[in-house]
Amino acid sequence: MRTSQLLALAWRESRTARRRLLLYMSSISLGVAALVAIDSFASNTQRSVREQARALLGGDIALTARQPFPKPLAVGLDSLKREGVARADVTTFSSMALSQRTGLTRLSQIRAVTPGYPFYGQILTSPADQWARLQSGRFALVDPSLLIALNGQVGDTLTLGFARFIVIGTLRSVPGDVGVASAIGPRIYIPARYVDETSLLMFGSRSDHEALFKLPPTLPAQRFLFRFKQRMDSAGVRARTVAETEFNLTQAIDQLRDFLSVIGIVALLLGGIGVASGVNAFVMRKIDTVAILRCLGATSGQVLAIYLIQATVMGLLGAAFGAVLGLGLQLLLPRVLADFLPVDVHVSLEWSAVITGMLVGVWVALMFALRPLVALRNVSPLQTLRRESDADALRGARFDPVRVLVAVAIVLSIAALGITRANDLTQGLGFAAGIGAAVGLLYAAAAGLSASARRVVQPNWPFVLRQGVASLYRPGNQTRSVVLALGFGVFLMSTVYQVQRNLLRTVDVKLVASRANVVFFDVQGDQGPGVDSLIRASGAQVIQRTPLVPMKISSINGVPAAKLTTDTTHGRRHAEGWAMRREFRSTYRDSLVPSERLTAGTFHRGGTRAPALPEVSVDKGIAQDLKLSIGDTIVWDVQSVLVPTRVASFREVNWTRFEPNFFVVFEPRALEKAPKQFVVLADVRGDAAVARLQRDVVSRFPNVSSLDLTLIQQTVGRVLNKVTAAIRFMAGLSLALGIPVLFSSVSATRRERLREGVLLKVLGATRRQVGRIMLAEYLLLGGLGGVVGVVLGTGGAWALMHFIFKQPYVPAFGPALLVALLMMAIAVSIGMLTGRDVFRETPMAALREA
């Protein structure tokens, strides 16, 4: 047979089945759509990052530090001016912003900038062009969310510390800033020359310092780094170049793509299962035609070729449809993820993503279609004379090497998909194994449930229910694929919802446990009594007043910190460089608090006496970084006063609690006389009282910041919502993916069901009874899918809470069950829709069709 004749015959033969076959093959459409969308989105975003990398950084190189640059470095950097290097500075710190007009306050992130900032990229404001005005007076540009919180407007006066600023506009877009950041702390840009007027950067205050440089062609970034490396290292100053920024961001996007790809690939595989179910149904309808063709002299290869051609063409169409859909989704993704993206993504057509997505889609569809298609080789021409049941007609030898080959090809394809999506072989294989495990787990759960259905059914159950349950394990049942399709969507959705609920609950529990709902910090030593009395005067309670002393490590066991960070002979370098240089904000007390647990040594309860060294208790984690042992001596530099101590114990600290927690807790006698700040926790009833107290405190002590913990809870909720919205979008997509798979799976048994329904009708069953049997079957299928999904989702949520968030898990079934119910409704609707012929046809007409 010539190829043209084969193609023509395949085309003609497909006449009445094209739409159906297209429907089955389009199970992969959404998988292709997901892959095309994810890949296009990643390519677009990475291109945008490359284009905007300079704007993201704001300069050619940025130096950052937790404190002002030390003199040797500062002098060196100043000398650059002579070489034509332009410099701009940003100092970032937290402070209360008080609206003079409304009297409301809000903890904000202040960014004090010098003229010229940023060198690249544009800060867009509303009204337009206000950025250029910022440096011309006591002006501020703020996040819109701040105005909402303060019930303020452009033109209002903001008090920051002891200085006042006029809000001249709001920020519309700041290069490199992710939208979600403003939910955590609204930004306020002010001119740097007024920082001193605010008096906010005083003893113990935390601030970040960034210097941006615009380099001339004569001084490339690498040469700059080489020149200042030593001075930067010893001062704990970090440098970022444009290339680094670009590299880090593209790597992050790669990771995001990998994560989203998991869902895309699983969607594709689910689609593959849908294809297999649908093509299985298709194959059953083709038994008669194949028998005739065989009778007329067609070889098994020719028969297989005819249907493979049909499947390929329809697979291509399904994949093309998916690609178009993917291009549409690609427009949506930047919007869904907008709050997490540091760049404005310019969407454009990515041909490589489209072609790859389509090729992968067609390949997966064909591999999965081949599984049922190869069974057509077993159809005997004898079927033209004596028709056997569908299952018998397709049954081949027990060991069919071709079927084994197809199964191996499917497994290899999944592995290849995993490997091409990951960065290396091991990761790829792990990726494929993970996907296989997820699908396998669902499949095993479905198979187990289907098998147990056979055992639970009781003879005394109503006929309708018995029939419904029986259909779950009838020969050629689609229980597994339906449960897989439904279960996976429900699984993802319920995991996401449960984790979200648990994280919110964690915050809630913490607030209740600590009783306090307002925290005042940066309270200077002499301001303590004043803040206390303001709190008491407002009728609120002071729950805790914790002293806080800033310090640095001077030496450990007699070796100076500077030497420890540069000298490798002491075995302390690398891991603890940052820990050695960092500023510690320590406290002193003689008892443990509920968020701490002793892991080694003895805590200095009751204290020690001179001449013994005062004792300290160190957090277990940082003790490891510093390679400390019990009994080690640490000398601390507290405002240039050296305080020697002995490490007496290690503690495990629960950092997630809303309480002041510390790396190092001193014995009181060591620090009582040191200059200190306080953190004050208060229990204030009512929103209005909280707002009033915050305003009163900031009015009297402008440097004192306060935080309404309920607001934190709401913020955490909002941020979580944004994060989960992106995941929910993908989970929703995978739910949508389940629908064509469901259609295919249900259609696969349509003929069987039609025969059964018609037989029942012939035997005297009413349409109502037949309908109820079908309803029972689909309710069971939907229910089973939902239950499997919720159970696995619970496992997934537990695992995430336990291993990733390290928090206790409390089941939250509400929303998960809602999703399961929704899927059940979809399953019933699709089932009833597909099986409507049973109701519509008379027994005679339906018998003829069956």
Add this chain to the structure above:
Amino acid sequence: MLEARHLVKEYRSGDHQLAVLRDVSFVIPDGAFVAIVGPSGSGKTTLLGLLAGLDVPSTGTVILDGEDLSRLSEDKRARLRGAKVGFVFQSFQLIPTLTALENVQVPLELRGDDGAPARARELLDRVGLADRAHHFPNQLSGGEQQRVAIARAFSNAPRLLFADEPTGNLDSDTGHRIVELLENLNRESGTTIVLVTHDLTLAQRAQRIIRLADGAVVSDTATRARDLKSAAG
């Protein structure tokens, strides 16, 4: 020449071995018109399946033009059918998705013949269906469908034509015309025809009748049709 030698066909039914054909032997010379008759369950259809190479016997052999069919693979038998054998079935067995013309073309195309459409059109013309060439099976009457099936059966100029109850689904007038058509084609092209039927009147039109009962040949006799044809010849 078609020869059946000691054909036995057994099926497993539960724990039992069920013999459908027992030691069936005969020879059908080229150009013959033979009827195989017998009551329901006598093994007629099973025998036809074995003779046409659609199935293989449990023991015994079927020799077609000197070739032992049971030694050929399924695909080789398919090729042999495509080259030498035609079929007419009780339920017509047209491919529902193809038009009358396309149905007739199939055996030719499977062989890779270039002139398939022209030959198919000629055959449809011969069975009087030139004007129905582009109709689908469900748009044709039973008689028309069977004529398409006959045209298809003769499309590859088979040496051997198997007809399984070809008039079973037709009214007597149409059935009569179909048999006449078969007879004419047999006469004109010298094709051997093996007709399986339980209709004795129809069987009487063959030259020879092989009677089956309980899977065995109970009689193998020449009919008057043979005498008449010999006289005419």
